[in-house]
Amino acid sequence: MTYSIKWLPTNVTFARRFDVYLDYPFFEHQIHWFSVFNSFMMVIFLTGLVSMILMRTLRNDYAKYAREDDDLETLERDVSEESGWKLVHGDVFRPPRGLVLLSAVVGTGAQLALLVLLVILLAIVGTLYVGYVEK
Structure with missing residues (x-):
């Protein structure tokens, strides 16, 4: 076929x-x-x-x-x-070890900064769809 x-x-x-x-x-x-x-x-x-x-x-x-x-x-x-x-x-109700460090990291938005860096890294490598494929 x-x-x-x-x-x-x-x-x-x-x-x-x-x-x-x-x-x-x-x-x-x-x-x-x-x-x-x-x-x-x-x-x-x-x-x-x-x-x-x-x-x-x-x-x-x-x-x-x-x-x-x-x-x-x-x-x-x-x-x-x-x-x-x-x-x-x-x-x-028991606090985790390193409570102050955890609060500081989450409070400053470190997870968002890590996400932005990861997206930039993936864009540099070329695994993200950018909307236009070059011929």
């Missing part, structure tokens, strides 16, 4: 080549109600699923912590049986 190609030159300039795609009818707004309704129902379903899982998981924990037992030994045994996120829930 073969094919052939025939090049037909046009009078369209390089700068005007996308004008045919930028016409209003091409980007005409029409609402796809079925897709909107389908997405909405999926969000409702997934929200319900996540809430059911969380309610089921946290119901036992809430009952354990809410009971009025003065028995310290029972409470210590229950706490020692905890695992997963319950063991590390307090780590969120």
